Amino acid sequence: MADYTLFCAPDTYAMGAHAVLEEVQADYAVHWVHLFENDPDPAFLAASPHCRTPALAGPDGTVFETGAVCLYLAERHPEAGLVIPVGDQRRGAFLQWFHYLATTLQPDVIIQYHPEFYHADPTLQAQLRDSSMQRLRGVFETLNTALADGPYFFGDHPTVPDFVLGMQTLWDVIFPEGDITAYPNIARHRDAICARPSVQRMQDQHRAETARRKR
Missing domain, CATH: 3.40.30.10 (Glutaredoxin)
Structure with a gap:
């Protein structure tokens, strides 16, 4: 088992x-x-x-x-x-980005896919998406700056926030005009995380399950 x-x-x-x-x-x-x-x-x-x-x-x-x-x-x-330990001077930044992705990035990503969670009126849903996308512009600018020394948040080795971010940036629709290249450090981050064998094995399983459901 x-x-x-x-x-x-x-x-x-x-x-x-x-x-x-x-x-x-x-x-x-x-x-x-x-x-x-x-x-x-x-x-x-x-x-x-x-x-x-x-x-x-x-x-x-x-x-x-x-x-x-x-x-x-x-x-x-x-x-x-995958964790910056207690006592490491980077611990505060680790917690900061871990929570930022959950409380600042993720809610607006969800609005891009499911505005109906927040309002039933299609017109208001479109307005929600638009205002959410404006907030996402600022979020991506912040993350792009944070990843300047990348490819990951803390250099050459990924930690938990890198997996949380990387699996969201696979969705081009969350970027303004669907264009991740406007944020080159985030694009580099996505390339790096997606090159990891662990992520490739995960994606293979998701592709196989998606294909199975379409049969």
Whole structure:
């Protein structure tokens, strides 16, 4: 029996946690789920009360929320070096970017895909997307500056925030005019994280599941 089970839907925020599982070389299984169903998978619902991915079942029970799952795995597998430890002068910056991605970037990314979560009126949904995109411009400028010494947040080795960011920047639609090249340091970051074998293995699994669902 695997040490972990990842509740996962293809091409979602679960990619970050999935990539971390690969990066730390964990013994895991994937429980593929469907989102937005009236009758959700009972095991998935038990692990994630809002039926959002990712959720993780492991030796300590279940954990949900992207950042929490990624950080939990990174701390359980310190040999992978994905956490800036307490006492390191970079620890504050590590926590800063970890939370910035969850509280400042992610909400506006979600609006680009699901404005209906916030309003039923299509006209207001379009306005929400527009105002959200204006905020994203500032967020990407901030991140582009933060990655100036890259390719990762802390140099040549990725940490948890790199996986959380990298799996979002795969979606070109979140960038103004769909153009990541306007932010060259973010583009370099995406290239670097996507070149990692762990991420490539994760993406292969997501592509295979997407293809399976289209049959």
